[in-house]
Amino acid sequence: MSMILSASVVRVRDGLPLSASTDYDQSTGMQECRKYFKMLSKKLSQLPDRCTLKTGQYNINFISSLGVSYMMLCTENYPSVLAFCFLDELQKEFITTYNMMKTNTAIRPYCFIEFDNFIQRTKQRYNNTRSLSTKMNLADMQTEIKLRPPYQISVSELGSANGFSHIPVGEYKGTGKISAAPRQRLEPVTLPGIVSFVLSLLCGALNLIRGFHAIESLLQNEGEDFSYVIAFFLGTAACLYQCYLFVYYTGWRNAKSFLTFGLICLCNMYLYELRNLWQLFFHVTVGAFSTLQIRLRQPQGKSPDYNV
Secondary structure, X not given: OOOEEEEEEEEOOOOOEEXXXXXXXXXXXXXXXXXXXXXXXXXXXXXXXXXXXXXXXXXXXXXXXXXXXXXXXXXXXXOHHHHHHHHHHHHHHHHHHOOXXXXXXXXXOOOOHHHHHHHHHHXXXXXXXXXXXXXXXXXXXXXXXXXXXXXXXXXXXXXXXXXXXXXXXXXXXXXXXXXXXXXXXXXXXXXXXXXXXXXXHHHHHHHHHHHHHHHHHHHHOOOOOOHHHHHHHHXXXXXXXXXXXXXXXXXXXXXXXXXXXXXXXXXXXXXXXXXOHHHHHHXXXXXXXXXXXXXXXXXXXXXXXOOO
Protein backbone atom coordinates (compact mmCIF):
# COMPACT_ATOMS: atom_id res chain seq x y z
CA MET A 1 0.00 0.00 0.00
CA SER A 2 1.49 3.34 -1.08
CA MET A 3 1.39 6.01 1.63
CA ILE A 4 3.17 8.85 3.42
CA LEU A 5 4.75 7.62 6.64
CA SER A 6 6.23 10.72 8.28
CA ALA A 7 7.24 14.32 7.70
CA SER A 8 9.37 16.97 9.34
CA VAL A 9 10.25 20.66 9.08
CA VAL A 10 13.94 21.54 9.38
CA ARG A 11 15.89 24.80 9.32
CA VAL A 12 18.29 24.78 6.36
CA ARG A 13 21.05 26.81 8.00
CA ASP A 14 21.96 24.33 10.73
CA GLY A 15 19.58 21.38 10.39
CA LEU A 16 17.59 22.29 13.52
CA PRO A 17 14.30 20.31 13.55
CA LEU A 18 11.42 22.75 13.95
CA SER A 19 8.51 20.31 13.83
CA ALA A 20 7.80 16.69 12.93
CA SER A 21 4.98 14.22 12.71
CA THR A 22 4.49 11.76 15.56
CA ASP A 23 5.60 8.33 14.32
CA TYR A 24 4.89 5.04 16.05
CA ASP A 25 6.54 2.66 13.58
CA GLN A 26 9.75 1.33 15.17
CA SER A 27 10.69 -1.13 12.41
CA THR A 28 14.30 -1.49 11.29
CA GLY A 29 13.56 0.16 7.95
CA MET A 30 12.02 3.19 9.62
CA GLN A 31 14.91 3.51 12.06
CA GLU A 32 17.34 3.51 9.13
CA CYS A 33 15.32 6.17 7.32
CA ARG A 34 15.38 8.39 10.42
CA LYS A 35 19.19 8.24 10.22
CA TYR A 36 18.99 9.41 6.63
CA PHE A 37 16.72 12.26 7.74
CA LYS A 38 19.38 13.45 10.20
CA MET A 39 22.19 13.06 7.67
CA LEU A 40 20.34 15.04 5.02
CA SER A 41 19.45 17.76 7.55
CA LYS A 42 23.13 18.50 8.09
CA LYS A 43 23.72 19.18 4.37
CA LEU A 44 20.53 20.94 3.29
CA SER A 45 22.36 24.21 2.58
CA GLN A 46 24.59 22.38 0.07
CA LEU A 47 21.79 20.60 -1.77
CA PRO A 48 19.34 21.81 -4.43
CA ASP A 49 15.94 23.04 -3.29
CA ARG A 50 14.16 19.85 -4.41
CA CYS A 51 15.61 16.36 -3.96
CA THR A 52 14.68 12.69 -3.68
CA LEU A 53 16.56 9.91 -1.90
CA LYS A 54 15.54 6.35 -2.75
CA THR A 55 16.26 3.89 0.06
CA GLY A 56 14.92 0.58 -1.14
CA GLN A 57 11.33 0.30 0.08
CA TYR A 58 11.11 3.99 0.97
CA ASN A 59 11.68 7.39 -0.62
CA ILE A 60 12.68 10.59 1.15
CA ASN A 61 11.59 13.77 -0.64
CA PHE A 62 12.20 17.34 0.42
CA ILE A 63 11.88 20.92 -0.78
CA SER A 64 13.60 24.00 0.66
CA SER A 65 12.24 27.52 0.70
CA LEU A 66 13.11 30.72 2.57
CA GLY A 67 15.61 28.99 4.83
CA VAL A 68 13.30 26.11 5.82
CA SER A 69 13.19 22.58 4.41
CA TYR A 70 10.12 20.31 4.35
CA MET A 71 10.94 16.60 4.35
CA MET A 72 8.75 13.52 4.03
CA LEU A 73 9.13 9.76 4.02
CA CYS A 74 6.87 7.65 1.84
CA THR A 75 6.77 4.16 0.35
CA GLU A 76 8.66 3.65 -2.89
CA ASN A 77 5.52 3.40 -5.04
CA TYR A 78 3.92 6.62 -3.75
CA PRO A 79 3.40 9.02 -6.73
CA SER A 80 6.11 11.68 -6.92
CA VAL A 81 3.58 14.32 -7.97
CA LEU A 82 1.49 13.78 -4.84
CA ALA A 83 4.61 13.67 -2.65
CA PHE A 84 5.77 17.11 -3.74
CA CYS A 85 2.24 18.47 -3.64
CA PHE A 86 2.08 17.32 0.00
CA LEU A 87 5.34 19.12 0.74
CA ASP A 88 4.07 22.23 -1.01
CA GLU A 89 1.01 22.30 1.26
CA LEU A 90 3.23 22.03 4.34
CA GLN A 91 5.37 24.85 3.03
CA LYS A 92 2.46 27.22 2.37
CA GLU A 93 0.87 26.56 5.76
CA PHE A 94 4.15 26.93 7.67
CA ILE A 95 5.02 30.21 5.93
CA THR A 96 1.52 31.52 6.67
CA THR A 97 1.63 30.47 10.33
CA TYR A 98 5.19 31.44 11.32
CA ASN A 99 7.24 34.43 10.18
CA MET A 100 10.90 34.20 9.21
CA MET A 101 12.03 36.01 12.34
CA LYS A 102 10.70 33.19 14.53
CA THR A 103 12.28 30.45 12.43
CA ASN A 104 15.63 32.26 12.21
CA THR A 105 15.85 32.89 15.96
CA ALA A 106 14.57 29.50 17.11
CA ILE A 107 16.95 27.78 19.55
CA ARG A 108 15.15 24.72 20.90
CA PRO A 109 14.48 21.67 18.71
CA TYR A 110 10.82 21.12 17.83
CA CYS A 111 9.79 24.54 19.12
CA PHE A 112 6.93 24.52 16.58
CA ILE A 113 5.75 21.04 17.50
CA GLU A 114 2.11 22.21 17.39
CA PHE A 115 2.49 22.27 13.60
CA ASP A 116 2.33 18.47 13.87
CA ASN A 117 -1.47 18.78 13.98
CA PHE A 118 -1.52 20.17 10.47
CA ILE A 119 1.05 17.60 9.29
CA GLN A 120 -1.11 14.75 10.59
CA ARG A 121 -4.29 16.07 8.99
CA THR A 122 -2.58 16.64 5.66
CA LYS A 123 -0.89 13.24 5.81
CA GLN A 124 -4.26 11.55 6.34
CA ARG A 125 -5.72 13.36 3.33
CA TYR A 126 -2.84 12.37 1.07
CA ASN A 127 -2.94 8.78 2.26
CA ASN A 128 -6.57 8.68 1.15
CA THR A 129 -6.45 10.00 -2.41
CA ARG A 130 -10.24 10.00 -2.68
CA SER A 131 -10.40 12.80 -0.11
CA LEU A 132 -8.01 15.05 -2.03
CA SER A 133 -9.42 18.25 -3.45
CA THR A 134 -10.38 18.10 -7.11
CA LYS A 135 -8.98 21.62 -7.48
CA MET A 136 -5.43 20.25 -7.49
CA ASN A 137 -3.99 20.68 -10.96
CA LEU A 138 -1.95 17.52 -11.26
CA ALA A 139 -1.19 18.19 -14.92
CA ASP A 140 0.71 21.39 -14.03
CA MET A 141 2.66 19.57 -11.33
CA GLN A 142 3.54 16.73 -13.63
CA THR A 143 4.78 19.23 -16.21
CA GLU A 144 6.87 21.03 -13.61
CA ILE A 145 8.48 17.82 -12.40
CA LYS A 146 9.15 16.76 -15.98
CA LEU A 147 10.81 20.08 -16.81
CA ARG A 148 12.83 20.24 -13.59
CA PRO A 149 12.94 16.85 -11.89
CA PRO A 150 14.12 16.56 -8.28
CA TYR A 151 17.81 15.90 -7.86
CA GLN A 152 18.30 12.18 -7.22
CA ILE A 153 20.55 11.45 -4.23
CA SER A 154 21.81 7.88 -3.98
CA VAL A 155 22.43 6.10 -0.68
CA SER A 156 26.07 5.56 -1.66
CA GLU A 157 26.55 9.34 -1.86
CA LEU A 158 25.54 9.77 1.76
CA GLY A 159 28.45 7.78 3.15
CA SER A 160 28.22 6.23 6.59
CA ALA A 161 25.70 7.09 9.27
CA ASN A 162 28.48 8.70 11.31
CA GLY A 163 29.52 11.10 8.59
CA PHE A 164 28.41 12.68 5.36
CA SER A 165 30.70 12.25 2.43
CA HIS A 166 31.05 14.86 -0.26
CA ILE A 167 28.29 14.58 -2.85
CA PRO A 168 29.93 14.27 -6.28
CA VAL A 169 28.97 16.14 -9.38
CA GLY A 170 25.45 15.21 -10.38
CA GLU A 171 22.91 16.60 -12.76
CA TYR A 172 19.28 17.51 -12.97
CA LYS A 173 17.53 15.51 -15.62
CA GLY A 174 16.95 17.79 -18.56
CA THR A 175 18.83 20.73 -17.07
CA GLY A 176 22.47 19.72 -17.44
CA LYS A 177 25.19 19.30 -14.85
CA ILE A 178 25.28 20.96 -11.50
CA SER A 179 28.15 21.40 -9.09
CA ALA A 180 28.65 19.20 -6.04
CA ALA A 181 27.44 22.02 -3.80
CA PRO A 182 25.05 24.15 -5.85
CA ARG A 183 25.34 27.85 -5.09
CA GLN A 184 22.33 29.05 -3.18
CA ARG A 185 20.62 32.19 -4.42
CA LEU A 186 20.33 35.25 -2.22
CA GLU A 187 17.37 37.55 -1.79
CA PRO A 188 16.96 40.42 -4.31
CA VAL A 189 19.31 43.37 -3.88
CA THR A 190 17.87 46.41 -2.11
CA LEU A 191 18.84 50.07 -2.52
CA PRO A 192 20.79 50.15 0.80
CA GLY A 193 22.60 47.02 -0.38
CA ILE A 194 23.63 48.68 -3.63
CA VAL A 195 24.83 51.75 -1.71
CA SER A 196 26.91 49.59 0.66
CA PHE A 197 28.40 47.69 -2.29
CA VAL A 198 29.45 50.92 -4.06
CA LEU A 199 30.85 52.44 -0.87
CA SER A 200 32.85 49.26 -0.15
CA LEU A 201 34.33 49.43 -3.65
CA LEU A 202 35.16 53.10 -3.05
CA CYS A 203 36.91 52.32 0.25
CA GLY A 204 38.82 49.51 -1.43
CA ALA A 205 39.92 51.85 -4.22
CA LEU A 206 41.02 54.53 -1.72
CA ASN A 207 43.06 51.97 0.21
CA LEU A 208 44.63 50.70 -2.99
CA ILE A 209 45.63 54.20 -4.13
CA ARG A 210 47.08 55.04 -0.72
CA GLY A 211 48.92 51.74 -0.76
CA PHE A 212 50.66 52.58 -4.05
CA HIS A 213 51.51 56.05 -2.72
CA ALA A 214 52.99 54.42 0.36
CA ILE A 215 55.16 52.22 -1.88
CA GLU A 216 56.39 55.31 -3.78
CA SER A 217 57.17 57.04 -0.52
CA LEU A 218 58.99 53.95 0.69
CA LEU A 219 61.18 53.87 -2.42
CA GLN A 220 62.06 57.56 -2.06
CA ASN A 221 62.62 57.51 1.71
CA GLU A 222 64.31 54.48 3.18
CA GLY A 223 63.07 55.34 6.64
CA GLU A 224 59.42 54.77 5.79
CA ASP A 225 57.58 51.90 7.49
CA PHE A 226 56.64 49.05 5.08
CA SER A 227 53.90 47.89 7.46
CA TYR A 228 51.74 50.82 6.33
CA VAL A 229 51.77 49.37 2.81
CA ILE A 230 50.58 46.02 4.17
CA ALA A 231 47.81 47.72 6.16
CA PHE A 232 46.54 49.58 3.10
CA PHE A 233 46.48 46.46 0.94
CA LEU A 234 44.84 44.38 3.69
CA GLY A 235 42.17 47.07 3.92
CA THR A 236 41.66 46.83 0.15
CA ALA A 237 41.31 43.05 0.31
CA ALA A 238 38.84 43.27 3.21
CA CYS A 239 36.61 45.78 1.37
CA LEU A 240 36.59 43.69 -1.82
CA TYR A 241 35.83 40.53 0.17
CA GLN A 242 32.85 42.27 1.74
CA CYS A 243 31.58 42.96 -1.78
CA TYR A 244 32.04 39.27 -2.61
CA LEU A 245 30.13 38.16 0.49
CA PHE A 246 27.30 40.52 -0.36
CA VAL A 247 26.94 39.14 -3.90
CA TYR A 248 27.56 35.40 -3.35
CA TYR A 249 26.43 32.85 -0.79
CA THR A 250 29.16 30.92 1.05
CA GLY A 251 29.36 28.79 4.15
CA TRP A 252 29.75 30.70 7.46
CA ARG A 253 28.89 33.87 5.53
CA ASN A 254 27.86 35.95 8.54
CA ALA A 255 30.92 34.94 10.57
CA LYS A 256 33.20 35.81 7.65
CA SER A 257 31.58 39.23 7.31
CA PHE A 258 32.17 40.02 11.01
CA LEU A 259 35.80 38.87 10.78
CA THR A 260 36.29 41.00 7.69
CA PHE A 261 34.82 44.01 9.47
CA GLY A 262 37.20 43.34 12.36
CA LEU A 263 40.13 43.37 9.92
CA ILE A 264 38.94 46.72 8.52
CA CYS A 265 38.85 48.17 12.05
CA LEU A 266 42.34 46.86 12.86
CA CYS A 267 43.80 48.28 9.64
CA ASN A 268 42.30 51.69 10.30
CA MET A 269 43.53 51.65 13.90
CA TYR A 270 47.04 50.98 12.61
CA LEU A 271 46.71 53.79 10.02
CA TYR A 272 45.58 56.26 12.69
CA GLU A 273 48.61 58.53 12.13
CA LEU A 274 48.05 58.73 8.36
CA ARG A 275 44.33 59.47 8.41
CA ASN A 276 42.23 62.10 10.13
CA LEU A 277 39.23 61.26 12.29
CA TRP A 278 36.73 61.83 9.47
CA GLN A 279 38.53 59.43 7.17
CA LEU A 280 38.72 56.78 9.88
CA PHE A 281 35.04 57.28 10.69
CA PHE A 282 34.10 56.94 7.01
CA HIS A 283 36.00 53.67 6.48
CA VAL A 284 34.76 52.04 9.70
CA THR A 285 31.16 53.18 9.14
CA VAL A 286 31.13 51.82 5.58
CA GLY A 287 32.55 48.54 6.86
CA ALA A 288 29.83 48.30 9.52
CA PHE A 289 27.10 49.24 7.02
CA SER A 290 28.31 46.58 4.55
CA THR A 291 28.42 43.96 7.30
CA LEU A 292 24.81 44.79 8.19
CA GLN A 293 23.68 44.48 4.57
CA ILE A 294 25.44 41.11 4.24
CA ARG A 295 23.62 39.94 7.36
CA LEU A 296 20.25 41.18 6.08
CA ARG A 297 20.56 39.61 2.62
CA GLN A 298 19.59 36.02 3.45
CA PRO A 299 19.56 32.94 1.18
CA GLN A 300 16.50 32.75 -0.99
CA GLY A 301 14.40 29.63 -1.40
CA LYS A 302 11.49 29.04 -3.68
CA SER A 303 8.68 31.54 -3.56
CA PRO A 304 5.68 30.54 -1.41
CA ASP A 305 3.39 30.11 -4.45
CA TYR A 306 5.68 27.63 -6.18
CA ASN A 307 3.68 24.78 -7.70
CA VAL A 308 5.66 21.84 -6.37
